[in-house]
Amino acid sequence: MANAHSDGANHGSVKSYVIGFILSVILTVIPFGLVMYPSLPKMTTLAIVLLFAVVQVIVHLVYFLHLDRSPAQRNNVTALVFAALVIVLLVGLSLWIMFSIHTEMMAK
Template sequence: MANAHNSHAEGNHGSVKSYVIGFILSVILTAIPFGLVMFPSMPKDITIMIVVALAVIQVVVHLVYFLHMDRSAEQRSNVSTFLFTAMVIALLVGLSLWIMFSIHTSMMAK
């Protein structure tokens, strides 16, 4: 009975190989934007888009390699909880920015 519990607990954790892959990808996805910002060679708009895209990719890398979120049945509730939380945060931030922008334009119209 103890072996069944231990094997189930070990199934949720990643291997050393997956942690190393996640770490290397995280370092690469951090070094590229750092280099783009420290040594500007592109227009600001393109640099910002690249940095944001690499940030989103890095979030996915952290979710997959460190938090072990995947499409398996065991992780379905965790993934749905994460997606709901991300949606609520996006709505709160997006709508707050929209309200502040609307107030700003209304106040500046005078």
């Protein structure tokens, strides 16, 4: 029986899914442990949690969504970067507007 996705694209193997899963678990357990059993200053813990979150997003993109630098994935990576840029602009500019409005309202 022919595979519906037999266009030659890399759809991952069991090994890559297991590696991605193990990395995801590690990248979840360490920040969870730091938050549940605080042993570092709050700002250090926050920085570590944010760093692990970014690394985990990259792990998910590479191991589960199979985004890489291959020419076949160029359109997908471009769409992802554009969507991330739009989200950053929308959230960032919204926060800027709300902060400006708050500052103006408190000045009076």
